[in-house]
Amino acid sequence: MAWWGVAFALGPNYNLPLDAQRNQKALEAVQKAQSRTSDASDPERQQFDGTKSKVPADFLFNTNRAHDLLAIAYSVLDARLAAAAGDRNSAIAQWKRAVDLQDGLIDDEPPAWYYPLRESLGGEYLRAKRYAEAEKVFRRDLEINTNNARSLFGLREALRAQSKNAEAETVNRRFENEWLNADVLISVDTL
Numbered sequence: 001m002a003w004w005g006v007a008f009a010l011g012p013n014y015n016l017p018l019d020a021q022r023n024q025k026a027l028e029a030v031q032k033a034q035s036r037t038s039d040a041s042d043p044e045r046q047q048f049d050g051t052k053s054k055v056p057a058d059f060l061f062n063t064n065r066a067h068d069l070l071a072i073a074y075s076v077l078d079a080r081l082a083a084a085a086g087d088r089n090s091a092i093a094q095w096k097r098a099v100d101l102q103d104g105l106i107d108d109e110p111p112a113w114y115y116p117l118r119e120s121l122g123g124e125y126l127r128a129k130r131y132a133e134a135e136k137v138f139r140r141d142l143e144i145n146t147n148n149a150r151s152l153f154g155l156r157e158a159l160r161a162q163s164k165n166a167e168a169e170t171v172n173r174r175f176e177n178e179w180l181n182a183d184v185l186i187s188v189d190t191l
Contacts, residue, residue: 026114048077064105064112072101072113079120088128095121116145122154123191126161134158149178153186 052070059066079094098117105112118141125134138155141148152175159168179186 045077048074062112063108068101068105069112072098072117075101076117076120079124083124083127088124092121092124092128092130095124116141116148116151118144119148119150119154119191122151122158123188126154126157126188126191129161131158131161135162147174147178149175149182150186150191152178154188154191157188 052067055066055070057065057067061069075094075098079091079098082088082090082094095117099121102113102117118137122134122137122141125131125137135155135158138151138158141151142155145151152171156168156171156175159165159171
């Protein structure tokens with residue numbers, strides 16, 4: 001099944017009221033898609049290409065062109081495939097592309113893409129042990145998305161890895177405050 005497509009179809013939509021059950025199903029579809037990226041095959045990519053070709057170039061998803069969102073989905077897919085293959089440099093390049101594409105979207109509420117992609121770029125930098133770059137990415141995300149718990153977590157980990165312990169502890173207090181009622185575990189691998 002094309003889980004990214006399911007997530008895209010069920011995700012936030014300006015024309016529909018917020019629905020917790022629908023959003024939960026979208027999140028589950030994203031998680032299924034992410035769990036299968038290492039098994040993605042050429043026929044599955046061709047299926048995705050075929051689906052994209054059926055979307056009219058001027059089709060809008062809220063205020064953004066659907067093709068712009070599909071371009072982000074391609075970069076996310078390529079980043080995850082590269083990471084699964086152990087190619088950190090390619091994964092980072094694809095995450096950077098996805099972030100640039102996301103930055104080019106028209107602001108919308110709810111957001112056109114379901115999460116800030118700098119979380120994943122920063123996470124890839126952490127997994128590559130490029131801590132100073134991870135720190136920079138998470139700081140930038142926090143300028144845009146103040147108190148984003150996932151970026152606070154990533155920033156804390158980047159600071160700890162660089163032995164910036166006092167600042168890491170300050171960030172940790174902010175993270176713990178924001179993550180207080182979370183019902184999922186977070187780790188560098190889930191960024």
